[in-house]
Amino acid sequence: MTTQNVIKKPVTPIKTTRRGIITALIAFFIWGGFPLYFKQLAAYDATEIIGHRIIWTFACLLIVLVFTKRWQWIDTLKKNPRWIAFSFISGLIIATNWLTYVWAVNHDRILEASLGYFIGPLVGVALSMILFKERLRRLQWVAIGFALLSVVIQVVMIGSLPWISLILAFSFSTYGTIQRQTPLTAVDAMFRNNDVGADLLMVVLASRCGQ
Numbered sequence: 061m062t063t064q065n066v067i068k069k070p071v072t073p074i075k076t077t078r079r080g081i082i083t084a085l086i087a088f089f090i091w092g093g094f095p096l097y098f099k100q101l102a103a104y105d106a107t108e109i110i111g112h113r114i115i116w117t118f119a120c121l122l123i124v125l126v127f128t129k130r131w132q133w134i135d136t137l138k139k140n141p142r143w144i145a146f147s148f149i150s151g152l153i154i155a156t157n158w159l160t161y162v163w164a165v166n167h168d169r170i171l172e173a174s175l176g177y178f179i180g181p182l183v184g185v186a187l188s189m190i191l192f193k194e195r196l197r198r199l200q201w202v203a204i205g206f207a208l209l210s211v212v213i214q215v216v217m218i219g220s221l222p223w224i225s226l227i228l229a230f231s232f233s234t235y236g237t238i239q240r241q242t243p244l245t246a247v248d249a250m251f252r253n254n255d256v257g258a259d260l261l262m263v264v265l266a267s268r269c270g271q
Contacts, residue, residue: 092174094165095165095173098165098166101166106163109162109166110155110158110159110257111261113158114155114254114257115258115261118251118254118255121247121250121251121254122251124247125247125248125251130247133248136243136244140243143242143243143244146241146242147242147244147249147253147256149238150235150238150239150253151252151254151256151257151260152256152260153231153234153238154232154235155253155256156227156231157231157235160173160224160231161173164224164228169222169224171214171218172218172224172225175211175214175215175218175222176222176224176225176226176227176228176232177228177232178207178210179225179228180230180232180233181233182229183229184233184237185204187233187234187237191237
């Protein structure tokens with residue numbers, strides 16, 4: 061496998077495709093159904109649940125990398141050393157997102173968690189406009205307006221803007237912004253993020269054992 065097959069080529073401008081829309085809808089439906097699963101694990105600590113998620117994802121991706129011999133991403137990071145730091149930061153951010161989400165679900169804060177992921181795309185749009193100088197079409201502005209109105213209605217119904225919603229919205233949007241610029245493919249970047257998560261998990265377990 062050549063390096064060109066592993067390094068993600070920049071795509072500009074980003075276009076909306078039917079495949080992309082369908083993939084996004086499937087992802088959101090799966091993510092939206094997770095509370096039904098996590099509620100069955102309410103007896104367990106959120107850190108323990110996320111720990112299992114990190115370890116098993118790391119193991120599965122490691123098997124994929126071994127069998128497909130996808131190791132060129134290591135050379136890519138050596139040639140782009142700043143992305144070692146960026147991938148570490150993105151790993152921290154997405155781990156915070158996962159942990160907050162599971163904690164919220166298991167503490168009956170599902171509405172606040174859902175609101176966070178509803179606000180997230182709006183934050184993502186704002187970051188794209190600020191950092192990447194993207195511009196919205198007229199109908200897109202209309203859609204954004206309806207989305208903002210929906211957020212305002214939800215906030216009024218809840219009575220405040222919950223910290224859970226803000227953490228989930230900004231962490232996921234920031235993570236997406238970083239991943240948009242990474243020179244790694246989706247699989248390699250995910251492995252790197254879980255590598256960071258696994259390292260953090262070892263630190264947490266070590267600190268608990270020492271208590």
